[in-house]
Amino acid sequence: MKTPLIDIRRLTRDYAGGGLFAKPSLTRALDDLTMTVEAGTIHGIVGESGCGKSTLARILMALDKPTSGDVLFDGEPLFQLSPKDLMRKRRDFQMVFQDPFGSLDPRQRVARIVAEPLHVLEVKPSRQEKRDRVMALLEAVGLTAAQADRFPHEFSGGQRQRIAIARALITEPKLVVADEAVSALDLSVQAQVLNLITRLKRERGVTFLFITHNLAVVDAVADQVGVMYRGRLVESGPARAVFERPLHPYTQVLAEAEPSVTKFGRPPRAEPKTSQPLKAEPGQGCAFLPRCRLASPRCASEVPALRSVLPGRQAACHHAETMLAEEP
């Protein structure tokens, strides 16, 4: 088996809260997260707000350090590299941000914005070479070379996101992390940007880690998907299969909450109430327990580990087999 592009090993990130007058508190944004991303795929990460998606993105970009665990990028542990090696490594991973209005410096022209990541290169390209690369990329993302000398405010949201994608691609990275990259765009523009991303994967072999809360988007572009809940990976597998046949109750909740034309107007399946409200002690038991329709006493005492349920399908649920046996 070939090495995956990203191998995330037991990643945990705690944020200290509180402050001078408040009680010190610890928020666990990522909790023992383990997953791998194969090269040349679009890997979706879905989950609700606050589930640790963005923390994961920041750590993968080496903008933040994990409390424990490590990330193997192409087999190299990212957080054991020297600052200089890390700097060189940065050319291999770049990011596209959610808000195309906040991610481009309003005071810089497009050409300069797109060329910015070239800073990580050991051998700085000449001005002409820089310009050529920027022009080629602008055209690759569907903009024109004539637009290189304009300022970001002269572009629409979708065009700005194309600029951001061009910036992420200029160092020819192996991985592009897209954190809610289309959430701020209109639906028709979303489709254009998603097409662009699929095309870039196909033509350039770029691996995308596509972070979103929008299942329809993941369903449309992702090959693999990971579902996160409270900082843990609760399910992973091929995108289509995961949403059609969830093996974790949380994935099912997500899939059913997704608005769709065919379901429009029909009452949602009620979130079933358990006869006795089960609550897990902090640090033990399943984090999804209070919202779970399949909750059992075992869920309150034992943290479900991520395990293979079907070939290529993993779930962190004691009742994955029950889910599997149910009629879809």
Place this chain on the structure above:
Amino acid sequence: MSAPDLPHAPAARQRPPLRPNLVIGGAIVLFLFSVALLSLVWTPLPPTKMQIVMKLKAPLEKGLFGTDHLGRDIASMLMAGAWNSLSIAVSAVLLGAAAGTALGVTAAARRGLFEAISMRANDVIFAFPPVLSAMMLGALLGTGRGTAIIAIAVFMVPVFARITAGAAAQVWARDYVLAAMSAGKGRALITVEHVLPNIANQIIVQVAIQLGLAILTEAGLSFLGLGMAPPAPTWGRMLADSQTYLGTAPWLALMPGLAIALTVFGFNMLGDGLRDLLDPREKGRS
């Protein structure tokens, strides 16, 4: 799926209407700077030339604005005073703005202990009125142009440090800074490439507004005898000298008073106008 080429919208964008604040303020400031520069090469009479026989003449009776108690030409003194006041105010504000901005953006880039200490130190400096610092500095260095400049500049540092630290902190929270960090850029480089260009407008606006305050402070210092030494004419000392003759020769107080008021007014108008032009978010605040 190619993006439509934008029509050259920005070029065709409507020119903003003329802003009265900017025009009036700009005209006043331009006029004052011209007069100040002119005084270096020409004044109607030498501003320090005394003619006791001609003392306390009313405006137009002798010279444009009359003469003072020593028979000096007030118009000439006002012109020379304009140079003295403006040169001190401009040097002090530029010095204070440079030091304050450096401190502010460093605090925003470093955060943590450096920010806490430098900002509290600012509060302490800010608590000292410039008159007090000028007196202390005067005792140390002797009074003069340099002392006045330093005293006012010291007072300006916290003003600029606070404004730039706040504005820079907002820039640091933007995603384009994160993008620069994932391009491996350090905090100093990000400050130069992203933070400073994005807060430059706010600094420029503040410079204009603080210039008015600096003029007022300089006049106050020379009123108290802490500014430039005699016989160099300054608006503040002209005011101080006029006190004895308020009843008999009110123009002695009126002329420098009006000059100070006009200058402060001009800089404030210019500052407001620049703020509307460059920093629309702050519109409506004073």
